[in-house]
Amino acid sequence: MLIVMNHNASQIDIDTINKVITNMGYTAAPIPGSERTAIGVLGNKGYVDDCKILELPGVQRVIHVSKPYKLVSRDFHPEDTIVDVCGVRIGQGCRPVVVAGPCAVESEEQIMKTALFVAKAGADMLRGGAFKPRTGPHTFQGLREEGLKLLAKAGKESGLPTVTEVMSPDNVGLVAEYADLLQVGARNMQNFDLLRELGKIRKPVILKRGMSATIEEFLAAAEYILAEGNEQVILCERGIRTYETATRNTLDLAVAPLIKEMSHLPIMVDPSHATGKRSLVLPMTLAALVAGADGVLIEVHPEPEKALSDGPQSLTFQGFEHLMSEYRRLLPFLGFSS
Ligand code: PEP
Ligand code: MN
Numbered sequence: 001m002l003i004v005m006n007h008n009a010s011q012i013d014i015d016t017i018n019k020v021i022t023n024m025g026y027t028a029a030p031i032p033g034s035e036r037t038a039i040g041v042l043g044n045k046g047y048v049d050d051c052k053i054l055e056l057p058g059v060q061r062v063i064h065v066s067k068p069y070k071l072v073s074r075d076f077h078p079e080d081t082i083v084d085v086c087g088v089r090i091g092q093g094c095r096p097v098v099v100a101g102p103c104a105v106e107s108e109e110q111i112m113k114t115a116l117f118v119a120k121a122g123a124d125m126l127r128g129g130a131f132k133p134r135t136g137p138h139t140f141q142g143l144r145e146e147g148l149k150l151l152a153k154a155g156k157e158s159g160l161p162t163v164t165e166v167m168s169p170d171n172v173g174l175v176a177e178y179a180d181l182l183q184v185g186a187r188n189m190q191n192f193d194l195l196r197e198l199g200k201i202r203k204p205v206i207l208k209r210g211m212s213a214t215i216e217e218f219l220a221a222a223e224y225i226l227a228e229g230n231e232q233v234i235l236c237e238r239g240i241r242t243y244e245t246a247t248r249n250t251l252d253l254a255v256a257p258l259i260k261e262m263s264h265l266p267i268m269v270d271p272s273h274a275t276g277k278r279s280l281v282l283p284m285t286l287a288a289l290v291a292g293a294d295g296v297l298i299e300v301h302p303e304p305e306k307a308l309s310d311g312p313q314s315l316t317f318q319g320f321e322h323l324m325s326e327y328r329r330l331l332p333f334l335g336f337s338s
Contacts, residue, residue: 001041001048002063009037013058020052036060046070069219071226072233072263081264083204083232085181086161088124090234090294091266095336097295098327099163099268100320101127103310104140105147113302115154117317121324125181126151126160127297131167132309133187140308148178155180163206169197176203186211186238186273189221199228206234206268211241211249219263235259235267236297239274248276248313251284256291266294272313273297278304281315282323286330298323 003017014030017039021028026048029040041048047068054062067073080092090097100123105111115126130147132140143150148164155162161180166172167188175182181204188194189210198205205225209218218235225233237256239249251274259267269288271281285296301307301314315323328338 001044001050001065003039003041003053004060004063005037005039005058006060007036009058009060013056014039017053017056017059020056024048024052067219068216069223069263071231072219072222072265074262074264077264079264081231081233081266083234083266085125085163085204088161090268092260092294094294095331096289096293096334097124097268098298098324099123099125099127099295100298100300102129102301102307103272103299103314104129104132104142104308105150105164106140106143106308108150108153110302111150111154112157114300115158115160117302118300118320119158119160121317121321122328123160123320123324124295125163126155126158127163127183127299128154129165129309131165131171131175133165133167133185134309145174148175152178166194166198169193172197172201176201180204181206181234184208189213189218192221192224195221195224196228199225199230201230204232204234205230206236208236208238208270209240209255211239213240215255215258215262219259222263222265233265234294235263235265236270237267237274237293238270238297247274247280249274251275251288253284253287253291256288256293260292267292268295268297269293270297272299272310272315276313278313278315278319281313282319282326285323286326289327289330289334 018028027042031038050062082091100118105128128151130142132142151162163181164179165183165185166175184207186208239251242250271284299314300320304311304314331338
C-alpha cells in the first residue's frame, strides 16, 4: 500500500502516519518527493484496511498494491485449480462440462424425466433448485427438503452428480447432505455468513456473480470461501444488469478469459439466466465455450410452457439434444475429442 500525502502535509502529519503504521504491525517507508511525500507500507501479507489512515490529517489518497483476493488470485497460486465433483473434473485443460436441468425441482416426475433425458443426451451434471430465491414472495419458492430428496434420487437414477442452490447459512449442512455441488445464487454473492459457512464444508461450491457485482467484488466474495479452507470453488458468470432490457441480463463474456488471467479458479457461464430467452441459449453457449469457459449451466424442462419458474429461458428436450450435438461438433475445435 502507498499513502500519498497532500503537498502541504507537515512533518508532524508524516510522523503520525509512521506511528499508526508501526502500531498496525507494518513498516513505514517514507519516499520524499519535490512536491509531496509518499509513504510505502511494507510487511503486510494481504490487503490492508485503510479506514484508519484515510482519516488522518495530511493524507490525500491511498493506493492499494495488494488485492483483496489473495488466495483466489494467480499471484500466489499460479497453477490452475481443478474442481472435482464426484469424478467430473472442471477447470483448465478438462473438457468443458454441461450442467443441465430445470430451474426448480417441481415434482418427482418432472425431475426424473429431465434427469434421465439430459443424462442420455450427454450432460455431465444435473441441476435443479429446491430453495428458490424468487424476486417476490407470492411465487413458487421451491419444494425445499422434499426437492433436495427428489433431486438426489434423480441424480442417483441417472448417474449424474447434482447441483442445487443453498440460500442461508443455516441450511448449508442440510443441502450438503443431499447435493454434490452447492450453488450460491447471484442474489447471495455477498451473503458473507453463507460464504464463510461454505468455506467450512468439504464439498465443492459454485459461486454466481452478483447482478451488479464488479469482478473485484466477485473474486473477493470467492476469497471468503477459500479463506475458511475450501478451495473447491467454481466461479459462474450469469449476466449483469445494464440499461438493456431486450435480454434479461447482459452476458459479460469477456469475464471468462479475464478471470483465467486473474484467478486459478474455474469459470463457468450460465447462458440461460444471462439471456432469459430460449433462442439465445445455444449461440451464447457456443460463444462461452469459444471464450474459454470451463462449462455451461443450462436450464431444461420437459414442458417449459408449464414451468413454475424461468420457462421462457428453459430449453425443451429437443432443444437440449440439439445443443448437445452442436457442443460435440465444437469440441474438436477446442482441442477435445467429441
Ligand atoms: C438459478 O440458477 O436458478 C438462479 C436462480 O440463478 P441466479 O442466481 O444466477 O439468478
Ligand atoms: Mn432459474
